[in-house]
Amino acid sequence: MLLFKKAFHEGLTSGAVTLTFRRWQKPHVKVGGRYRCHPIGVLEVDDVKLVDAGAITARDAKRAGFPTRDALLAYLAELGPLDDATPVYRVELHHGGDGDRVQLALEAALSPEDVETIRGKLARMDAKTPWTTETLALIEKHPQIAASKLAAKVGRETLPFKVDVRKLKKLGLTQSFEVGYEISPRGRAYLDAVRKKRKKA
Numbered sequence: 001m002l003l004f005k006k007a008f009h010e011g012l013t014s015g016a017v018t019l020t021f022r023r024w025q026k027p028h029v030k031v032g033g034r035y036r037c038h039p040i041g042v043l044e045v046d047d048v049k050l051v052d053a054g055a056i057t058a059r060d061a062k063r064a065g066f067p068t069r070d071a072l073l074a075y076l077a078e079l080g081p082l083d084d085a086t087p088v089y090r091v092e093l094h095h096g097g098d099g100d101r102v103q104l105a106l107e108a109a110l111s112p113e114d115v116e117t118i119r120g121k122l123a124r125m126d127a128k129t130p131w132t133t134e135t136l137a138l139i140e141k142h143p144q145i146a147a148s149k150l151a152a153k154v155g156r157e158t159l160p161f162k163v164d165v166r167k168l169k170k171l172g173l174t175q176s177f178e179v180g181y182e183i184s185p186r187g188r189a190y191l192d193a194v195r196k197k198r199k200k201a
Contacts, residue, residue: 002028002035002043002093009040011065013095019063021056021072022089023079034096034177042177044096054084097177104172105184115193121171131164136173136183136191139165144180 004012004020011017022028029035029045037043053076058069066072076082110118122132138150151161165181168174173187183191 002037002045004037008065009037012037012043013040015095017063017065018092018094019060020091020093021060021064021076022091023076023086024089027089029091040095041098042096043093045091045093047090047092049090050087051090052084053082053086053088056088056090060090097179098175105169105175105186107172108185108189110186110189110193112193115190118171118173118190119194125164125167132168135161135164135168136187139174139181140183140191142180143182144177146179147181150180 008017027048027050029048031045031048033045034042035045053073056069056072061067061069061072064072066075073082076086076088125132134154138154142150142153147162147165148158151158154161165174165176168187169176169181172184173190174181175184
C-alpha cells in the first residue's frame with residue numbers, strides 16, 4: 001500500500017500528481033510495482049531514486065502536488081531536520097486503475113447466503129447464453145491482460161466482452177486495472193466457496 005493524504009487524491013487520479021518524495025530508511029516500493037491507495041485505486045511506480053533534498057526543483061514540487069519548492073521542503077521537514085544534504089527517495093508514479101476503489105470488491109467474508117445470492121444473479125446473467133463462469137475463469141487465469149486479447153481467446157468482440165465484465169464488477173467479483181482485470185477478494189471468496197461445495201457434492 002502507498003499512502004497519500006486526501007489532498008493529493010484528485011491530482012493522483014487526474015494525472016496532475018506524478019511524483020512523491022519520501023524520507024524512508026530504505027525503499028518501500030520498486031519500479032513496476034502496483035500499490036493500493038485507498039480509496040482512489042492503484043498507483044504504479046515508474047522510477048525510484050535516492051537524491052539529496054537540495055536537488056529537488058520547483059518543477060518537482062509542482063509534480064508532487066505542492067504550490068512551491070519551499071512548501072514541499074517544509075512538508076518533508078515535518079518528519080525531522082532537513083537540509084540540502086538530507087537524502088530522500090524520489091518516486092515517479094502514475095494512477096494505474098481503480099484496483100480497490102469499489103468497496104464491495106474488498107468484502108471477502110461471504111456467508112452461505114451471500115454465495116447463493118451471487119450464484120443466483122450470475123444464473124440470471126447466463127439465462128440466454130452462459131458466459132459468466134467462462135469469463136471469471138479467463139480473468140483468473142490471465143490477470144491484467146488487455147480486454148481485446150481476453151475477448152479473442154474466447155472468440156468474442158471486445159466491446160460486448162467489456163460490457164459483460166462490467167456486470168461482474170458491479171457484483172464486486174472483478175477489479176479493473178489500467179490494463180485488464182483481476183478477480184477481486186470478493187470474487188476469490190465466491191469462487192473458493194463454489195469449488196469447495198462442488199468437491200463435497
